[in-house]
Amino acid sequence: MAIIGGGPAGLLAAQRLAEAGCRVRIFEQKATVGRKFLVAGHGGFNLTNGEDPAAFAGRYGTASPLFEQLLAHFSPTDLRRWAAGLGIATFVGTSGRVFPESQHKPADLLRAWLRRLAELGVELSTRHRWLGFAENTGLRLLNEALGEEFILEPAATVLALGGASWPQTGSDGGWVPLLEAVGVRCHPWQPANCGAEVAWSPFFKEKVGRAPLKNIALSCGGHTVRGEIMLTDYGLEGTPVYALTPQLRAALAAGHSASLLLNLKPDLAPAELARRVAQRRPDTSLPAFLASALSLKPPVPTLLRELAGPAPDLGPSLAALPIPVTGLRPLAEAISSAGGVPLAEVDARLMLHRRPGTFVAGEMLDWEAPTGGYLLQGCFSTGAWVATGVQQWLAQK
């Protein structure tokens, strides 16, 4: 059994297959596995989410029906049990996100996982790059240390090659032509969970630079997300912006100017906001009024001036301030990517129609989900699913 790609999807598929008694070999092009998994660990290692199952599956957009099945097969609870089985206890944070207990660093989890794989007899070959298919069942591989190319004829293959963001981790999307060579038509890559670009004035950039806006709501295309955003010199970052990338992308692709609507006081009922705004005395400066009546401190006055002019109509501007978005940040710096292998190219087991015996897992499949643990859960669940699919397929052969 060959697994190509040593990210979470490939490693979990390897573990499940080895536990089922299969002889498993993993091939990874980088010198070490799990690089993006470790990157994910830098900014709060969010393994999954405690959200209830029906809402959880809804996070996968058009792929939700598939993920309903996948999550039932390897659920967030299964993921937490799996981590516990490696000695890594987890907890559900206030936002619903699931993290390892603070004493466990991401590298500890990866080390424990690799130890378990070794105990199960999984062979790991790093610095081995998959170069494409050979004949009907073979794989062309390059041992980069020796500069030697060879052909492997595995009983089945799992491709878990990742998406195309953060290419320095190995997820470089370089595999697309290799699949297209056998007729798999991949969808173009698009940044997902990424920042938005805004053409701030030089004055705004100079004055505000980088500043957080806490406890806001952001809307686009009928979707609203609460949280905190960061104003930067090129635009906006933060969970609500990331969660709205599908809507922003759709608006930008349709040639519309995309707009985010910012609610600076989402906890205030519109009538209460209107009441407070009506109390402003003409001799009170905008910054002083915003601070005293609404607890809105800098950079809010500068933001209002930038987007709504020097004398904004305060009621609508505080509740739905339009922020014109000129584009999305580049794919290379996005947290995840949309695009890759379309779900129409695989069967219910996630096996390629055009290449029986070759299964696809993780972010290389064209699905997307917001941050909050949904990405790793998606990768784990697809990894577990293909491991079952491989066993079924081998049993039928």
Ligand SMILES: Cc1cc2nc3c(=O)[nH]c(=O)nc-3n(C[C@H](O)[C@H](O)[C@H](O)COP(=O)(O)OP(=O)(O)OC[C@H]3O[C@@H](n4cnc5c(N)ncnc54)[C@H](O)[C@@H]3O)c2cc1C
């Ligand atoms: C900054 C950042 C923060 C993140 N934070 C979180 C988070 O908190 N929670 C969360 O759920 N998700 C998070 N993610 C997303 C998560 O890390 C990814 O979704 C996940 O790692 C994807 O797993 P994967 O197994 O599909 O692919 P990857 O982890 O990308 O692994 C694919 C592997 O395939 C290898 N490969 C590619 N081509 C070849 C080839 N031709 N031959 C051999 N090997 C090859 C690559 O080198 C790579 O090691 C974050 C991502 C980033 C960038």
